[in-house]
Each structure stands twice: as C-alpha cells, then as structure tokens.
Amino acid sequence: MLEVVNLRRSGLAPVSLSLAAGECVAVQGPSGAGKSLMLRAIADLDVNDGEVSLDGVGRDAVSGPQWRRQVGYVPAEPGWWADRVGEHFRDWAALLPWAERLLLPAEAAAWPMTRPSTGERCRLALLRALEMAPRMLLLDEPTAALDPLATAAVEALVGERVAAGLGVLWVTHDAVQAARVAGRILRISQGRLE
Amino acid sequence: MTGYVSLSAWDLGLASLLVFANAGLSLALRLDLHGRLLIAAARMVAQLSLMGLVLVTLFALVSPWWTALAALVMVGFAGREAAARQDRPLTGWWSYGIGTTSMMTAATLVTVFALTTALRPDPWYDPRYAIPLLGMVLGNTMTGVSLGLNGLATGLVTRRAGVEARLMLGASRHEALRPVVRAALRNAMMPIVNAMSATGVVSLPGMMTGQILGGVAPAEAVKYQILIMFLIAGGTGIGAVTAVLGGSWRLTDHRHRLRLDRIGG
Numbered sequence: 113m114l115e116v117v118n119l120r121r122s123g124l125a126p127v128s129l130s131l132a133a134g135e136c137v138a139v140q141g142p143s144g145a146g147k148s149l150m151l152r153a154i155a156d157l158d159v160n161d162g163e164v165s166l167d168g169v170g171r172d173a174v175s176g177p178q179w180r181r182q183v184g185y186v187p188a189e190p191g192w193w194a195d196r197v198g199e200h201f202r203d204w205a206a207l208l209p210w211a212e213r214l215l216l217p218a219e220a221a222a223w224p225m226t227r228p229s230t231g232e233r234c235r236l237a238l239l240r241a242l243e244m245a246p247r248m249l250l251l252d253e254p255t256a257a258l259d260p261l262a263t264a265a266v267e268a269l270v271g272e273r274v275a276a277g278l279g280v281l282w283v284t285h286d287a288v289q290a291a292r293v294a295g296r297i298l299r300i301s302q303g304r305l306e
Numbered sequence: 307m308t309g310y311v312s313l314s315a316w317d318l319g320l321a322s323l324l325v326f327a328n329a330g331l332s333l334a335l336r337l338d339l340h341g342r343l344l345i346a347a348a349r350m351v352a353q354l355s356l357m358g359l360v361l362v363t364l365f366a367l368v369s370p371w372w373t374a375l376a377a378l379v380m381v382g383f384a385g386r387e388a389a390a391r392q393d394r395p396l397t398g399w400w401s402y403g404i405g406t407t408s409m410m411t412a413a414t415l416v417t418v419f420a421l422t423t424a425l426r427p428d429p430w431y432d433p434r435y436a437i438p439l440l441g442m443v444l445g446n447t448m449t450g451v452s453l454g455l456n457g458l459a460t461g462l463v464t465r466r467a468g469v470e471a472r473l474m475l476g477a478s479r480h481e482a483l484r485p486v487v488r489a490a491l492r493n494a495m496m497p498i499v500n501a502m503s504a505t506g507v508v509s510l511p512g513m514m515t516g517q518i519l520g521g522v523a524p525a526e527a528v529k530y531q532i533l534i535m536f537l538i539a540g541g542t543g544i545g546a547v548t549a550v551l552g553g554s555w556r557l558t559d560h561r562h563r564l565r566l567d568r569i570g571g
C-alpha cells in the first residue's frame with residue numbers, strides 16, 4: 113500500500129521501504145538516529161525528495177493536506193492549538209467508544225488543555241489522528257509515557273485497526289513491544305535504514 | 307493665519323542646552339548615555355536640515371518625477387527600519403522585501419486617496435502636500451508592518467507545535483496559521499487604536515501642535531489631525547494585512563508545510 117523509494121532529506125540517508133495494508137511495522141534505533149525525521153518526511157511535513165505513493169497514487173498527485181489526512185502522523189510530543197481538549201476533535205461523542213478503550217473519561221472533552229497528563233495527551237493525540245480515518249498511521253513512541261495498563265490499551269486498539277486494514281509504522285525503543293505489535297522490524301542507525 | 311514666531315539659531319541653541327543638561331546628568335549618574343544622546347541629537351539636526359533643503363528644492367520644482375523619487379527613497383528607508391526591528395528576521399532579503407512592498411502599497415494607496423479626494427491640491431502630486439502626508443502615513447504604517455511581521459514570526463516559532471498539529475491533521479496552511487495571523491494583526495493594529503482613543507485627552511499630536519504653533523486656527527488644525535488619523539489607521543491596516551499575509555505565504559510552502567527554516571538567526 114505505502115511505497116517509499118529513495119526518500120531523501122537532511123539528517124537521513126536515502127530510505128526505501130514498503131508496507132502493505134493491514135501491516136504493522138516497527139522502527140527501532142538509538143535516539144537521534146533519524147526515526148522522527150523519517151516519519152516527518154513521509155508525512156511531508158519537512159522539505160524532502162523521493163517517490164512516496166499510496167496504492168500507486170504518488171504523493172505529488174494530491175495536495176499536502178489531502179496526503180496527511182491519509183497518512184496520519186502522531187509525534188512523540190503532540191501539539192495543541194485550542195484551550196479545551198474537546199476543541200481538538202471534530203465529533204467527540206462519536207469517538208466515545210474508542211476514548212473509553214484508551215482509558216480516557218468521557219468528560220475529558222471539557223477539560224482545559226492544562227489538565228491532561230503527558231500520558232493522556234499521547235492517547236488524545238492518537239484518538240485525534242484515528243478520527244481522520246487515515247489509511248496509514250506513523251506512530252512516534254506512542255506509549256513511551258504510558259503505564260503498562262494504558263500501553264496495553266493502545267496496543268489493543270491499534271491492533272484492531274490494523275486488523276481492519278490500517279497500515280502502521282510504529283517507532284519504539286522497546287524491543288519486546290516491537291516484537292509484540294509488529295510483524296516486521298526495521299532498524300535505523302546514524303541516519304541509515306537497515 | 308495669524309502669523310507665527312520665526313525661530314533664530316540662537317533660540318535653537320538655547321533649547322539645545324536641555325540636551326546638554328541631559329548629557330551632564332548622564333555623566334553625573336553614570337548612565338553611560340551621553341555619547342549616544344549627543345550623537346542622536348546631532349543626527350536629528352543634520353537629518354532634518356537636509357530634509358529641509360530637499361523640501362525647498364522639491365517644492366520649487368513641483369515635478370512628479372522628483373516627488374516620486376523622494377517618496378521611493380522614504381519608503382526604502384522605512385523598509386530598512388522595519389526589517390531592522392525584527393527579532394526573528396526572514397532569511398535573505400525577505401523581511402526587507404515584504405516590509406517595503408506592503409508599506410509602498412499601503413502608503414501609496416492612502417496618500418493618493420487623500421490627495422485626490424480630501425485635499426485636491428493642483429497638481430495633485432504637489433510635493434508640498436504629498437511628501438508630508440506620505441511621511442505621516444509611512445511612519446505609522448512602518449510601526450504596524452514591523453509589529454505584524456514580528457508577531458507572525460515570533461508566534462509561529464512559539465506556537466509551532468500547535469500549528470504543525472493542525473497540519474498533521476490535514477488542515478490547510480491558512481487554517482493552521484489563522485490563530486497566529488489573527489494575533490499578529492491585532493498586535494499590529496493596537497498602537498493606532500490606542501493612539502486614536504488617547505488623542506486629544508492625553509496627548510496633543512505633534513502635527514496638530516506644529517500647525518497651531520505655525521499660526522493655524524485650532525479648529526482647522528483639529529480637522530487636519532482627524533483626517534491624518536483616519537489615513538494613518540487605513541494605512542496601518544492595509545500595510546499590516548499585506549505584510550502578515552506575505553509573511554505567512556513565505557513561511558509556508560505549496561505543500562502546506564511550515565517553513566521555519568526560512569527564519570534567520
């Protein structure tokens with residue numbers, strides 16, 4: 113489904129990879145190896161070169177926003193633009209079943225943005241990305257700030273979406289998690305994908 | 307007109323004693339300002355005297371070309387000043403380019419509007435009206451343009467995570483930048499809004515004071531001041547909007563990416 117050929121950007125050696133629909137691939141490597149740089153380039157958030165396509169349709173054939181709606185990126189430290197949690201979602205009520213599974217209370221929508229913890233923010237960002245109904249998700253350390261219970265909840269929900277056809281690139285430091293969630297593991301070191 | 311009191315060199319020399327007194331104060335209190343203070347005062351005298359000479363020549367010539375040239379030089383200096391006031395200037399000549407273009411647009415529109423409607427001198431480009439008017443509008447538009455550009459760049463740097471979060475969720479660059487653009491424009495318009503509400507109560511504007519000292523009846527001076535304030539407000543708005551939109555175009559690209567790499571150090 114996702115086809116990346118010779119993706120080039122500063123801080124990263126040319127990357128090629130492919131990923132099928134319903135496949136979850138883990139990305140591992142030391143800090144500063146270029147994992148986030150690669151995800152940002154695939155999501156077309158930074159200047160980069162190379163051929164990236166989804167189901168054979170090149171990235172340049174669609175606008176940047178259209179591309180990013182299909183290839184969602186959830187950064188390790190997600191950003192927020194409004195004062196309340198609920199303003200970052202289009203339809204919070206429709207998301208309630210998923211919010212519950214991510215151990216987020218229904219009333220979280222009314223919280224001021226200062227209230228959620230780092231771990232809650234990570235799960236809110238995942239929920240926000242799932243709401244777009246993307247074809248692909250690029251997850252950057254989505255469970256680094258979570259306790260084991262919340263980690264299991266995230267893995268279960270993402271796993272279910274993968275089973276429904278979502279493609280996932282999952283960056284994680286945790287080798288055990290990588291083996292648990294992904295069918296395949298890619299390694300990056302010093303800006304080079306192996 | 308009731309005539310005015312002409313000033314002699316002796317009068318100005320006497321008034322300059324105040325500046326020297328300030329310099330003495332700076333020495334006594336070790337503020338270390340006396341050098342800069344005296345240089346600034348000397349620059350002011352030199353620049354204004356030169357401007358006086360230029361105006362005498364321009365007024366005598368009444369040539370559209372020389373007037374346009376003088377206007378262009380003024381806009382050029384204003385652009386340099388606006389670019390110098392940026393905490394986070396754009397790379398290359400972009401701060402200067404966007405600043406100058408938006409000031410040129412705003413000041414030209416507003417000045418020509420005033421010359422062809424309210425004032426109607428003959429010929430309409432008569433430098434006696436055009437140049438002072440342009441100077442008033444330009445000075446204030448410069449403030450709006452530099453505040454707007456500065457607010458945009460600073461806002462995008464400090465709110466980068468929030469702006470990029472919207473881009474990641476498929477927002478267009480216009481949607482993603484809207485809150486920052488709005489804040490930058492408010493920032494740019496605040497001085498003129500404040501100036502209009504304080505004028506006449508807290509402060510007597512320099513232009514009106516000058517006219518009154520020059521012998522113009524207060525009621526006439528007030529009307530001129532109101533006209534000028536409207537022109538300034540219009541110029542500031544047009545200039546700030548042009549500059550902030552130009553800046554947000556430059557700080558994003560056709561793929562709707564945030565391009566903070568186009569902000570220099």
